[in-house]
Amino acid sequence: MSDWISELLTVQEQIRKETVFDDPIERLLQEHRIIAALTCTLEVWSMRAEDGDEVDVECVDALVNLLTEFVDEVHHEKEESLLMPQLVALGLMPEQEDLRAEHQHERYLVGALRYLTRLAEPDDPLSSRRFATLARELVAFQRAHLESETRGIYGVLERLDEGRRAALKRELQAFDRRKEPVLRAWRARLERLLERRGGSLEERPPTEPATAIWA
Ligand SMILES: [Fe+2]
C-alpha cells in the first residue's frame, strides 16, 4: 500500500475516534479536529511532492471530495446557516461577512486542487510542484481559519443563555441528522479505493471500539 494511502487513512482514523456527539456543539469541535487531521495529511503530501514524489491523484481526489462534501457542505454550511446568524442576531459577534469570505476563499483553493487532479493523465501526471504549492497554501489558510474560529466563534458560545443554547442545540442536532450519510459515503468510497489497490479498511483494526455511526 502506498504511503499516500496510509496518510489518507489517518484521516479516517481521526473520524473513527471522534465518536462522541451527544452534544452538537462538541461535535463542531470534533469536526475541527477532523479538519485538522486532513490538513496534516495534505501538508505531508505537499512535502512528499516537494521532494519529487509522484502525486497520487486518486488519493488527492479522495481528500478533495472530503473537503467539498464534508468540510464545505456540512461544516461550513452549519456555521453559516445556524451558528453565525444566532450569534450575530444576539450581538455576540460582528457581521459574518469575514467568515463567509474565508469559506469562499477556501472553496476557490479546493476548486483549484480539484482542477489540478482533473488535468492529470497517465502520460502527463499531475505536476508535483504545482500540487505542492497549492496544497501548502490551502494548509496555511485552513490552519489560520480553524484557529480564528476556535478563538472567536466557539469561545462566544459559552455566553449564550441556557434557553438559546438549548434551541441552538436542537437546530444543530436536526442538521447533523440530515447530514449523517456524508461521512458514511466517504468511508464507502475510501473502501472502494483501497480495494482497487488491494487493501481494505478492515485490515486496519480500529484503535477504539467503533460505536459511532461515523465509524
Ligand atoms: Fe469555518
Ligand SMILES: [Fe+2]
Ligand atoms: Fe469551522
